[in-house]
Amino acid sequence: MxxxxxxxxxxxxxxxxxxxxxxxxxxxxxxxxxxxxxxxxxxxxxxxxxxxxxxxxxxxxxxxSSLTLIEQEVVFLVLSVVNDCPYCVATHSGIAVAVAKAPPEVVEAIRAGKPLSDTKLCALVNFTRAMFNHRGRLSSNELNAFLAAGYRQTNVLDIILAIAITTLSNYTNHAFQTELDDELRPFSWTQEIQHARNGRSS
Missing domain, CATH: 1.20.5 (Single alpha-helices involved in coiled-coils or other helix-helix interfaces)
Known part of the structure; x- marks a missing residue:
């Protein structure tokens, strides 16, 4: 729809x-x-x-949170993509690039749903998606892979808080179909446009 x-x-x-x-x-x-x-x-x-x-x-x-600023934005961006929230994807893309100084290829990969070359950030992306998709019910393999990448058990709780935060923001934007602020327009995103781009690059 x-x-x-x-x-x-x-x-x-x-x-x-x-x-x-x-x-x-x-x-x-x-x-x-x-x-x-x-x-x-x-x-x-x-x-x-x-x-x-x-x-x-x-x-x-x-x-x-003990997560770095880049890692925080990775978590928010992953959750905004899986929740299909264009407003928050644009917001956290902009913060990731302009404030956190995240490599542009990291931001683009998350927006496109593609794997990251950075192994630690890739583990964070995979774990965040697993937390969202499984509603917090993780397998031992998923948790162990996250911890083996260098994260802490308390970071699991950080991600739970981030899920709560993005539920508030993403659902508000869904309910209002919030229009992008002017400064966010360079970072505009929709699943349909991203799928089309992915198809052209495959």
Whole structure:
């Protein structure tokens, strides 16, 4: 089913001026930091608890995870691809390249669903997909391969938190069919376009 055939919410995108009092300060801080309110945040602000849960859990993941910034973006990008969320794929592609300084070939491989040449990151990609696909019910082989690549058991919990975070973001974007912010357009992605590109390169 194409995206246009899915229902989407008609709630407005909230601004710092129209926001409920309990999230007005949050949106104002975001706008001050990045010079805009990302469309996803504006959508989430219709439910203050949703926006606050997303921002708080993301901040704690960033601060408390022992995963490197590149590894964090790999996890978020993998989950956004398997959840088929164009907005979050574009977001985390941009962060991976511009902030985490991830090699472009790593980002492109994840977007295309292709294996990575970096063996440790490849193990992270495979394990993250397994966690998502099996709903956390892992085989001993899957867990052992992840640990053998140099990761810790606590990183399993990091990935569980990332799954929770991307559930909040991806499902919000599905419900709103969130339009890309202008700065994300160079990183636009859809499964249909990616499949077409993969077919041309095979």
């Amino acid at each position: 194409s995206e246009k055939n899915f229902a989407h919410l008609s709630l407005p995108l909230i601004t710092a001026e129209t926001a409920p009092v309990d999230v007005r300060g949050i949106l104002a801080s975001v706008q001050l930091e990045v010079d805009c309110i990302p469309h996803m945040y504006a959508a989430m602000a219709n439910a203050p608890g949703l926006l606050e849960a997303y921002l708080d859990s993301t901040q704690r993941f960033r601060q408390e």
